[in-house]
Amino acid sequence: MKAKDSNYCSLKRIIACLFIFMNLSYLFAFIYQPYYCPKQSFSFSVHQQDNSAISSLGPTPKKTNSNTTPNSLEKTNLSHIVFGIAASAKLWNKRKQYISLWWRPNEMRGNVWLDEHVKVEPNDNDLPPLRISSDTSKFKYKRKGGHRSAIRITRIVSETLRLGMKDVRWFVMGDDDTFFVPDNLVKVLQKYDHNSYYYIGSTSESHLQNIDFSYNMAYGGGGFAISYPLAVALEKMQDKCIQRYPGLYGSDDRIQACMAELGVPLTKEKGFHQVSFFFSKLICMKLRTSFLFVPLNFLKALKRLRRPMKMDSAGLMQQSICYDKNRNWTVSVSWGYVVQIFQGTFLARDMELPRRTFVDWHHKVDDIAFSFNTRPNSMHKCEIPFVYYISTATKSSNKNEIATEYLPYQTPLSNCEWQMSTPPQIKRVEVYKTPNPYLWDKPPRRNCCRILPGNKRGTMVIDVGECKEDEIIAL
Template identity: 60%
Template sequence: MNNNRKVEERFQWDQNAKKHSNISPTFPKLLLSSIFLISILCLFYTLSFSNASNSSNHQLSTSKTIRVISKEMPSPVSSPRGLNPVVKTNLHHIVFGIAASARFWEQRKKYIKLWWKPPRMRGIVWLDKAVKNGSSDEDRLLPPVKISGDTSKFKYKNPKGHRSAIRISRIVSETLRLGFEGVRWFVMGDDDTFFVPENLVRVLSKYDHNQLYYIGSSSESHLQNINFSYGMAYGGGGFAISYPLAKTLAKMQDRCIQRYPGLYGSDDRIHACMAELGVPLTKEPGFHQYDVYGSLLGLLSAHPVAPLISIHHLDVVEPIFPNVNRVQALQRLKVPINLDSAAIMQQSICYDKIRSWTVSVSWGYAVQIYRGIFSVRELEIPARTFLNWYKRADYTGFSFNTRPVARHACQRPFVFYLANALYNKDTNQTASEYVQHRISRSECNWKMADPSRIEKVHVYKKPDPHLWDKAPRRNCCRVLPTKKKGTVVVDVGVCGEDDVIELR
């Protein structure tokens, strides 16, 4: 544009010169041609110099821009983790640090073996002291075992706690220093925790692993959260720390630990260091500390509309299925997890309007049938089949809404637990069967259909691995007609645009 303007100005100058010139028309043409040629040469030289200057300035400006970008936005190749940001987070990007005790290792390694997936998963079990090695076949089904570093130099002054809290709080930093490659997340957990790895990946995939993230959840006990913090990730239920945050934590953690000798556990020491780093807890409700006693039926059958990630305190709570031990119960749960991990424990509620029943499906776990019509708002609240971590606390001691277990014989639900599940590739459907758990009951004199005559519930559902890529919404279900005696058939699936769970 500058060149055009100069040409125009030159042209205008020539025109004005001709207009006001005193040279007669008879002036020799040779002289005029010479003047014109000299003008053109001068103009060409001026333009060339201008272009050269502009080009030089442009190159200088560009090189400065590149240098600035290279400092603020490192290329994937120069990343310390050597990651391609286009690749979606998968199991290989996660490294586990599992806190374990030699005293309980023989029992609790059975829990880890249920969810660990070699060689797709990476991690370390950190023990307080050496244990006897199992068979080579058993070792291949477990993460490698290491002994935590010496923590005798650190002060510990809590009269109710144990020094092991210090070594456990350093697990993420010690795991980082082992030099695993391609790490995006470090996940902390206990040896009495059952993880659903596929759902862990689904949750962590939502977040930018290049940022400083501290992801987990609170306790179910309000008093626990008051005594420690609502802003703390409880370690037993598991929490995730992004790679950059783990690096930052490792640089200052030992100094940080020395500043808090009076704290009780490992997770509150981690939280104290996070507070000093200014990184808040990002809450994900699928991490479950389960600071409760008793049956998890009420909690699991009304699971939040979020992926189930972990179940902690397996040695404290009752087995999740009746008449089996804890390991057998989790082995049964693995069957539906392998078929449709995204949907495990997800609640859907519908009505058998002919018999005036309410049906609540916790997919892959249990189905409950209630006499009468109950609102969704009521049934999405967990029934108190469990006790608070502080056994003297009443229902106000929980950090979430609960509802009482019905005392009236006619209002107590009939519970059907998962017996088996399979996948039909021809119909792209899972079929799961739930069998009634028989218990002694008081007589009900309501003049309505009696669910006690139902032996089984069959639930059909299409797997939806992308369930959590969309906005969270509870699945819909409907009771299907059937000629099978003693059987209720339910179809579960993604709600349609106009689907509403209406009472009537």
Template identity: 60%
Template sequence: MKGNGTEKLLWDHMRSPSGNPVSVSAVPSRVLTKLLVFLILVISVTYIIYTLKLVSTSSPCHQQGSFNSYHLSPSSSSRTSNITVAAVQARRNRTAQVVRLEENRKSPQATGLHQIVFGIAASARLWEQRKHYIKVWWRPDKMRGIVWLDKPVKTHKDEGLPPLKISDETSQFPYTNRQGHRSAIRISRIVSETLRLGMKNVRWFVMGDDDTVFIPENLVRVLSKYDHNQFYYIGSLSESHLQNIYFSYGMAYGGGGFAISYPLAKALDKMQDRCIQRYPGLYGSDDRMQACMAELGVPLTKELGFHQYDVYGNLFGLLAAHPVTPLVSLHHIDVVEPIFPNVTRVEALQRLMVPKKLDSAGLMQQSICYDKPKSWTVSVSWGFAVQIIRGVLSPREMEMPSRTFLNWYRRADYTAYAFNTRPVTRNPCQKPFVFYLSTARYDPATKQTVSEYLRHQVPHPACRWKMPDPAGVESVVVYKRPDPHLWDKSPRRNCCRILPSVKSESMVIDVGVCREGEISEI
């Protein structure tokens, strides 16, 4: 009841004398409106004053300053600006350095001959005979390397040979192969011993034998394709399938030569002596090297220009159909016949060096063309030999080596080679007329090499084919423009063209890069 009386009293106060209810919000509403207007004016004035103060105390933004920075005072402005500029400049320097390193990585300075170090395995017993092979290709003023011998030998001044050193003792390493010789251990350590000499600016170590002949310019061309800062083990296989089966299809044969990048040589040096201890039963030096490469996890990178030449007899078939790749090395010079007839082995190699000096990239490269009016097939192995054959033999046949050589295993037949071959023809009419290199020179007027090839005077069987007889041709003259960048492009055989000749006893041929649409066809 008390609560109801109170409510009634409040209700009476809220009524006007006329009896109408009084508005509760009439007076407070006007007060609130004035309060809001006042607050808005205060905020607006404060914002204007703050903005004017900010504009009057700020300096112009520095070009390299931060976009969201402002300065509280002249001194702090200067310090902040300097710090910001230094930070931006440091970032730019780091970015430029990264870009330069990336550009150097993508296009490093080309490998030069002075950055290759040769390790040549030799024996005192054969040194007097085989040192002449090294003299043929060695250039003392431009090359670095060591000949590693098992015993001291007599030396003479100014022989034009690399320095001679005696290999370290290897009697502490076991050797149990009954068919081999323990000198294989000494030879397998040549790369490591050469590395320990501490030569500067070395990119590659190249291993070879004392009867290995290198074409140094082509060696540089091949190695320049690879990043010397990575692990690379580069070489080639044997020509004998049985040799590759017995040893390994993943092994570089040391006689043909192989190359090891500098970082890989350093890694090899750290573990090779331990590695050799684990393989006492292996036969030679190159299979020991490959065993250590397998432990390092580095496969063989195959380059077909390294030639082991595990064959006997005449290399003509192999050289006249050289693969489309730079000629890098020749091996087993003592085992095969001289590459040019009627001269000594050394004289034959010296003759090969004449065209090598004119156009090393094109040395031994094959070109195939046809004398259409006479129906002759012509094959040019530039700097070595030219063949003229009656009839038409396809390029597919001509690029296969003819079997003028014998297998390393004398009882093996033609199926024991690690590449395709073709038999020496039994048809007397298709016995090739061979013209060997006689002279070569460079003609500065035409900017071409001029090489002459003379017919090898051997009996030819009678032929009943009714077509012109190549026996009437006594010489072949070949014109070729040197192309030092031949191997910078995708591999392709050069093309040759039969040119008109004023002399019936002479054939003239032009050899060069194939023209647009030009192919070897008749």
């Protein structure tokens, strides 16, 4: 789905992050993300179809009027969203494991759209229904080095519309390796009028990708949403529109070309992340990455992240910055994911910049290749952070508080000459947080963290929560 990735390139990147539509999609706050490389995506669908009956869809639209329901005034919820997941038969056995981690069989609607039939296993019943895309051989495709699957994938929204599902407000498109945080996605879509034309997503974080494809294009790997009436308008003209752009590369740029002909601009939401190093920021609805926790493979990493996501999806991976004044340390907490301890004092303005530990889509080591500022990756032995990944997350039985534990991964061999305490003595970090279900309804502001006195040797104790009225992030 991603431009230059619609033919399902294999996983090949090493990272430390994720996609999740988290807190208010304005706040961004990065954390540790070692290595980056782009991935693929997926989608959901609403039709309640027996997974064992994979059908092939014809091109004839069904007349529907799904928005005229008695419940049209209620807030958008998961039942109003239909997911369209782009997948390939060749990679299905692997990619379906990713989808199973965020898909809710009894709450969500959507379909996985394949290029050909696959063997359905007994344990696939908790996955979205499978469908076969219509034949696209009649469409011209002239992009050298590209793949015709882009045409099939770009028609998923229109083909999903033709299923005639009722009470649909939004069609959400993604790839089979895109990881959605459903509750956060709902909160974002609640901000918009589903009866109007909306094309919502985000551009790439790489300047070169945006130059090659468009700064007005929502990248499919990051996922995007199309309102129901816009999907109706798109379906009426899309096939003719596709024929006018045989030289485009991927599916998402074909969608954008048709949006241009409809006169609908991209509404940008930062929570739709095309690449993984943004998952350490504060706001995410979707994740798209490879290795989140460096010691683990992708699937195990997602499974570990799923528990804190269920407990407080709005706060997942939100970065907080605080200081251990007694030891002169700077601490960065991406809640539910990772804690980093830096020796010395780093200003908040610098800490919220991502460290330059990744390269762009073209694998050029270029510090101006991205559409955001980055922080030089210092190799000074005293400035290398001590990294602690989440191990467990539990909810207190007597109060609405979540306790998370983080254990060391990266412990630099420190012969640091600075005259101060060194973090190797910290073998465990405990972070306590009270979730706020109304966080999305408030103006965006990063949570604050506070170092608490602890009586356990080798353990740092941190409280994370809303900043108080006069609280600032400064030593």
